[in-house]
Amino acid sequence: MNTIKDLYSIKIRILILLIGIAITAISCDVSTNNPPNEIKYFFSFENGWEGWTARAMDTEHGDGEIEWEIAPGYELAWNGITAMKYYLNNLNDAGKIWIERPFEVEPNRTYEVTVRYEFATADYGVINLFTIITGVFPDSPASVDDLVPAFQTTTGNGFNHDVGYRWVNREFKFTVRSGSDGLVHALIGVWGTWETHRTYFVDAVHVIIQER
Ligand SMILES: [Ca+2]
Numbered sequence: 497m498n499t500i501k502d503l504y505s506i507k508i509r510i511l512i513l514l515i516g517i518a519i520t521a522i523s524c525d526v527s528t529n530n531p532p533n534e535i536k537y538f539f540s541f542e543n544g545w546e547g548w549t550a551r552a553m554d555t556e557h558g559d560g561e562i563e564w565e566i567a568p569g570y571e572l573a574w575n576g577i578t579a580m581k582y583y584l585n586n587l588n589d590a591g592k593i594w595i596e597r598p599f600e601v602e603p604n605r606t607y608e609v610t611v612r613y614e615f616a617t618a619d620y621g622v623i624n625l626f627t628i629i630t631g632v633f634p635d636s637p638a639s640v641d642d643l644v645p646a647f648q649t650t651t652g653n654g655f656n657h658d659v660g661y662r663w664v665n666r667e668f669k670f671t672v673r674s675g676s677d678g679l680v681h682a683l684i685g686v687w688g689t690w691e692t693h694r695t696y697f698v699d700a701v702h703v704i705i706q707e708r
Pocket residue numbers: 539540541542573574575576577578579699700
């Protein structure tokens with residue numbers, strides 16, 4: 497009789513232990529399913545545009561337009577075999593070309609957004625350089641005035657003589673508040689600040705969105 501009671505008691509204890517393990521497992525699951533407050537994206541353009549689109553402003557020249565193009569290509573790459581190639585023949589000394597991509601976030605919230613990428617440039621020295629465009633906005637820029645906060649550093653590769661193309665790392669941080677549509681728009685490009693033609697490449701783009 498005692499043996500049967502002992503056996504019963506052991507079974508109850510095992511059952512309680514199993515329930516305990518199950519509850520622990522469920523609570524772990526819940527904690528790992530919490531919505532992350534940091535979202536990381538990476539773009540290497542190995543699959544083409546990867547959600548980005550090309551835009552330009554101030555490209556008018558006489559009766560036509562200056563020549564410009566942005567497209568994924570195979571000439572140079574930092575990661576994999578393709579990078580985004582930018583060509584701007586800046587005959588009007590004003591052209592601005594960039595790629596742009598919307599990112600889904602929560603509406604009406606403030607975010608810290610880091611935009612980091614590799615930039616291949618043959619520009620050297622400190623004069624006659626173009627200017628890098630990088631920014632994050634609640635709305636896609638509709639005018640050059642909207643674009644002004646995205647005018648960043650110059651396109652120089654850090655050398656004081658011609659060494660051809662060099663990859664340089666560029667990183668910028670922004671604070672942006674999303675609108676009611678729950679989108680923020682990231683931009684990467686160049687502003688022609690010298691009257692000549694230039695080609696650049698962008699690859700390995702990280703966009704890190706962190707809610708404040
Ligand atoms: Ca690539």
